[in-house]
Amino acid sequence: MKTPSSPPGAKPADGPAIRIGALAPLTRPGWVEAGQHLLAGFELAAGMLNDTGGIGGRPLELLVRDTAADPQRAVAAIDELDRLGVAALVGEYHSVAARAAAARADALGLPFLCSSAVLDALTERPTNQVARLAPAQSHGWRIYADFLLGAGHGHIAVAAQPSVYWASGTGILREFFAPRRGTVTELDMASLTPAAMCDELAGLGATALLLLVGFPEPAVSIVGAVRRDPRLTGMLIGAPAGQPEFAEWAGLLGEDGAAIPFLRYLPEHLGQFGARIEILLRERLAEAPSFVAFEGYDTIAVLAAALRAHGTERARIAESWPSLAVEGTRGEIRFSRVPDIGIWQWAWPPVQVVDRDPAKPERFRILHGGWK
Known part of the structure; x- marks a missing residue:
């Protein structure tokens, strides 16, 4: 399933918002600069999406939570986001926090698209709830x-x-x-x-x-x-x-x-689409975007594809991972099962x-x- 491009002249989204939980390290001892770049990618992609009609006229609303690289804080944030009715979770940079987040999301039946954490064993058991953009460690x-x-x-x-x-x-x-x-x-x-x-x-x-x-x-x-x-x-x-x-x-x-x-995790040369997003990320960050900023953008692009095709029901979003084919900033993103990796994995981003x-x-x- 290829992601459709936004129709020309699309109106900004103004319907009821689709809430998405976004996890990032934004205070110490988390790696704050990585969290800021990740968040910049999320916000740019969500803003561009909302400016061109959102998902069926509904905007994405990012509910951002700071993990500070703390697994317990990540779990507490997910419990709160679950009560707030988010359709899915995105994000996290630190593997120790992402592993705790993945386990909690799996237990709650909450789809989690992990942006940047690379630990191979992100979950202790195979699950359909979790997909990942970053390569396995x-x-x-x-x-x-x-x-x-x-x-x-x-x-x-x-x-x-x-x-x-x-x-x-x-x-x-x-x-x-x-x-x-x-x-x-x-x-x-x-x-x-x-x-x-x-x-x-x-x-x-x-x-x-x-x-x-x-x-x-x-x-x-x-x-x-x-x-x-x-x-x-x-x-x-x-x-x-x-x-x-x-x-x-x-x-x-x-x-x-x-x-x-x-x-x-970048190609030697970005394609036309990736180069355009690089310019926008640079403007937002007021500095050169890291690969983490591209991971953030691609995360929202992938989730938007799942929402367009399958709606906001959590179970249907999780079922969609293997059917997606999305134009990302660093190449086409598809998920598959990789030996010894218990989640849906993009195999592989450029390294x-x-x-x-x-x-x-x-x-x-x-x-x-x-x-x-």
Whole structure:
């Protein structure tokens, strides 16, 4: 089912609103800049939709709730949104909050279109209620590991904090490197200061250090410590979770934040539609939109397609995921079942490994990828 384009001269929607619950991290310890970009994508898509007639003359109303990356707060928000009669849920950036949200949505029979969280096991059991736009962590991080190995980094260290997300990432890296005679050494940042971590790293023989930690701290302090330690000259710092994508990274680290490869989910070149949306997102954000802003826009575009075709009944929305084919900003979006992924999954968004150019940190260099 292709998404129809809005008819020319369509009137703004003015019927009873269709309520949609929108989850995003908008306060600390959540990654606020990611939440703001996600929300900008939601709001742009919903505004454009409402300006051209909405869904059968009914506007979308976004009921935004701040998760602050807190699973319990996400669940409480969903319970409130359920009482308010939302037709569906969208959003969330942090995997730990999204996993709690997915479980609660499944229990309530509430369709949830997850925008940005990548944890493979987003639900403990297979469900038809949940679909996801972001690639599964195992898919993206294997591409990242392939980049590291191709660049000659067979022995890597990971500076990791305790988290199901970071533990999952470490496991994916170990599985990739082990059969290729590579090694992954974990440095526990729950017990190490950045200086102590540098002491351990200096004796490992690793050529790359990956940041599997929160932002801004301890990520910023770790980068500063490594950059200034003469024993670690030439050490590649990597951030597969995408911390350097956002302007705050460059603002806090300056030149130290360049040449740190990370994952982002954009094609090498946006098509005509994606380029038009990029301009509008840039105007709304007053800065370059991250891939998360595109995920936000695509989320509402997909949900609008489901609502047009199947109405606002929750069960029918959830049933629609496998039948959708939607023009997104980064390609056509279709959902399927992927082995070991218990939800409906877009397989796959484009994936790149990029970094900030040391000569011009506001510019990104594509190092590896553009894969589907």
